[in-house]
Amino acid sequence: xxxxxxxxxxxxxxxxxxxxxxxxxxxxxxxxxxxxxxxxxxxxxxxxxxxxxxxxxxxxxxxxxxxxxxxxxxxxxxxxxxxxxxxxxxxxxxxxxxxxxxxxxxxxxxxxxxxxxxxxxxxxxxxxxxxxxxxxxxxxxxxxxxxxxxxxxxxxxxxxxxxxxxxxxxxxxxxxxxxxxxxxxxxxx
Numbered sequence: 001x002x003x004x005x006x007x008x009x010x011x012x013x014x015x016x017x018x019x020x021x022x023x024x025x026x027x028x029x030x031x032x033x034x035x036x037x038x039x040x041x042x043x044x045x046x047x048x049x050x051x052x053x054x055x056x057x058x059x060x061x062x063x064x065x066x067x068x069x070x071x072x073x074x075x076x077x078x079x080x081x082x083x084x085x086x087x088x089x090x091x092x093x094x095x096x097x098x099x100x101x102x103x104x105x106x107x108x109x110x111x112x113x114x115x116x117x118x119x120x121x122x123x124x125x126x127x128x129x130x131x132x133x134x135x136x137x138x139x140x141x142x143x144x145x146x147x148x149x150x151x152x153x154x155x156x157x158x159x160x161x162x163x164x165x166x167x168x169x170x171x172x173x174x175x176x177x178x179x180x181x182x183x184x185x186x187x188x189x
Contacts, residue, residue: 002076003077004075005034006018006030006033006051007036008082012043015045015081016045017177018177031075032051032070033046042082077185100181103136105133106153112145118162125162134172136150149180152172
């Protein structure tokens, strides 16, 4: 069985979708949900789904023992699903090309520190972009700069608000993120 560790900081809609997508697939399991926010709704989702939750603070996150803990759980792929902290080098070293992130824009545009969630959609609208989308990429030591695995575009209209853009991006995330994860786990193109 291939095992995922899903890192979250917020609501956990992508966590929910990934769990539902793989619910009846005996080849894939979610070993744990890792949260850096004790008040995140994603924590409640993990509990409702029966997935073990690991709450972390900066000290635990930056300690190499955390990598060892995930390795002991036989984690095959770490999935950042709305996780906002920069990944420490010990995790990148322990899981080379086994940590992925989903970003709510077409990188390299609108990426980097501070560009997450609504901040991205506001910037896209302010720039009068005609399209936006999602990027799924490998994680390295810099925000949103790892090799791109997958991108999907969506057309925007001149009247779209940041909330409209967010809704369109959410649809792309829900449709594509689990499929890309499955393809990575089983080396499909």
